[in-house]
Amino acid sequence: MTxxxxxxxxxxxxxVTVAALVAxxxxxxxxxxxLFLLNTIAVFVMLALGLxxxxxxxxxxxxxYAGFFxxxxxxxxxxxxxxxxxxxAAFVAAMVVAVIGALxxxxxxxxxxxxxxxATFVFGLILELVYNQWSAMTNGPIxxxxxxxxxxxxxxxxxxxxxxxxxxxxxxxxxxxxxxLLHSPFGTVVRAMRENETAxxxxxxxxxxxxxxxxxxxxxxxxxxxxxxxxxxxFISPPTFGWxxxxxxxxxxxxxxxxxxxxxxxxxxxxxxxxxxxxxLGQYSNIVFxxxxxxxxxxxxxxxxxxxxxxxxxxxxxxxxxxxxxxS
Amino acid sequence: MTGPVLETERLSKRFDGLVAVDAVDLxxxxxxxxGVVGPNGAGKTTMFNLVSxxxxxxxxxxxxxxxxxxxxxxxxxxxxxxxxxxxxxxxxPDLSVFDNxxxxxxGSRPPSLRDALVGRRRDWDGMRARVEETLxxxxxxxxxxxxxxxxxxxxxxxxxxxxxxxxxxxxLLDEPAAGLNRSEIDALAELIRAIRARGVTLVLIExxxxxxxxxxxxxxxxxFGRKIAEGTADEVRRDSRVITAYLGRTDGARV
Numbered sequence: 348m349t350x351x352x353x354x355x356x357x358x359x360x361x362x363v364t365v366a367a368l369v370a371x372x373x374x375x376x377x378x379x380x381x382l383f384l385l386n387t388i389a390v391f392v393m394l395a396l397g398l399x400x401x402x403x404x405x406x407x408x409x410x411x412y413a414g415f416f417x418x419x420x421x422x423x424x425x426x427x428x429x430x431x432x433x434x435x436a437a438f439v440a441a442m443v444v445a446v447i448g449a450l451x452x453x454x455x456x457x458x459x460x461x462x463x464x465x466a467t468f469v470f471g472l473i474l475e476l477v478y479n480q481w482s483a484m485t486n487g488p489i490x491x492x493x494x495x496x497x498x499x500x501x502x503x504x505x506x507x508x509x510x511x512x513x514x515x516x517x518x519x520x521x522x523x524x525x526x527x528l529l530h531s532p533f534g535t536v537v538r539a540m541r542e543n544e545t546a547x548x549x550x551x552x553x554x555x556x557x558x559x560x561x562x563x564x565x566x567x568x569x570x571x572x573x574x575x576x577x578x579x580x581x582f583i584s585p586p587t588f589g590w591x592x593x594x595x596x597x598x599x600x601x602x603x604x605x606x607x608x609x610x611x612x613x614x615x616x617x618x619x620x621x622x623x624x625x626x627x628l629g630q631y632s633n634i635v636f637x638x639x640x641x642x643x644x645x646x647x648x649x650x651x652x653x654x655x656x657x658x659x660x661x662x663x664x665x666x667x668x669x670x671x672x673x674x675s
Numbered sequence: 676m677t678g679p680v681l682e683t684e685r686l687s688k689r690f691d692g693l694v695a696v697d698a699v700d701l702x703x704x705x706x707x708x709x710g711v712v713g714p715n716g717a718g719k720t721t722m723f724n725l726v727s728x729x730x731x732x733x734x735x736x737x738x739x740x741x742x743x744x745x746x747x748x749x750x751x752x753x754x755x756x757x758x759x760x761x762x763x764x765x766x767x768p769d770l771s772v773f774d775n776x777x778x779x780x781x782g783s784r785p786p787s788l789r790d791a792l793v794g795r796r797r798d799w800d801g802m803r804a805r806v807e808e809t810l811x812x813x814x815x816x817x818x819x820x821x822x823x824x825x826x827x828x829x830x831x832x833x834x835x836x837x838x839x840x841x842x843x844x845x846x847l848l849d850e851p852a853a854g855l856n857r858s859e860i861d862a863l864a865e866l867i868r869a870i871r872a873r874g875v876t877l878v879l880i881e882x883x884x885x886x887x888x889x890x891x892x893x894x895x896x897x898x899f900g901r902k903i904a905e906g907t908a909d910e911v912r913r914d915s916r917v918i919t920a921y922l923g924r925t926d927g928a929r930v
Contacts, residue, residue, distance in 0.1 A: 351774050352799055531791035532802060539767045539778045546765035549727050550837050551753035551782020560788055
């Protein structure tokens, strides 16, 4: 049980974690492959945290999340390549366009449960269709090439180990934003809404407004992640922003543990590593995902974070490892 | 205070063929503790759901302090000063006791992203003080433990606290005494009087007649969705329609 309403972020644990993350790339400098993997993971951690906010904490079944990831990526790509925008402006525009996309989708928050989930899923499919079909803008299934590396304050971030720090800064900003949000009066209402919507409404909460706000914030995050991915790889194509990615990010949240920020991070790392390792399975990896998702829902609904929480409840020295993640 | 604080005008609700609430006129003045009684299925809770906005009316209107709130969504009614509790406590089981009550601040101070990110600490301190004062009033301790661990009686008080922190004009209590033991019921009666002393008008649905007779100046009796009687405890007790509703028809049978 986390106590509500605080502004404190820097604790010994978070300090050590950030220091460790800063120290990682030099250790991997000899291996471009691992650096590339690390950077890809960082982008997906951003996505997993964003989905954790809306789906894990808010209980809003956003199943089209990758579509908004794509909005950010294509916006940033088109603006920098075709219109010569500088990276910072394109990055902000990516978030804005993703938010506009979420605003267009927002009337469906009046739907409930399965209907809402279906509608978000379909919205994601429509966006994927747009990326495939609107060739003049996105270059269709062939993919969009030649996206320049970002230039910030006159420096061009070309090397993967430098890009890592750009991602780390974005990630840290996102983590701070989400954790600040969750530990505010707004966060209290978000967590309450997931547990009992009716009680929230008669207690004075404008549930629709809170839900839309969450959808917009998480979409802005997805847009930012998309922009960073586009400029990192220099190339984007529709499948990255399709339903399979939405499911993969959902898996990260479920596997790591619903309502746990560290859980989302661990989930993203594990799933991305699994994806890399199971690429030999090709199209069958979705079957593996599907089965794993069902098994987790059935046997470990609180995810890895819940498992850690349960273990640490028995092992005194493990103390605060799983704080806030185990519903009683 | 002039005029009734809560008023319904031919309030009706139909579910397919069933008329759950049938043209009920209700007029509750400020400072009242009104009892609403009636057999199971009389439409009491349905009426609360209409008044608090969880159901759309099939006909009629609802006024809060003279303002027509018939079409307003539940959160707007809450913000306008209408609080309620439920038959089975609708709490947030995984949230702390503090957080459960804090949600009730949403009506008077809508939670916003802006406040979450750049809000002033002093405002939060003020909100925290209000939550603590409310918990204190209800004799609940704010601990960080999940509310699911509270006793049934404490959960009911917690729910009252969540409604009360919104500074309601009217508080609707749906069977507040159900499931409580005798000493808890005595404490509840004290609590209800203390809430009225804060300037809150109360309406309670209750099956515990002793409690209703002891607390309520006026009692409204519903049966099959209709208001069949209204008056003081003595008047209602002697009303032949009330006796019929509760005990069946009297002709040929001794009651």
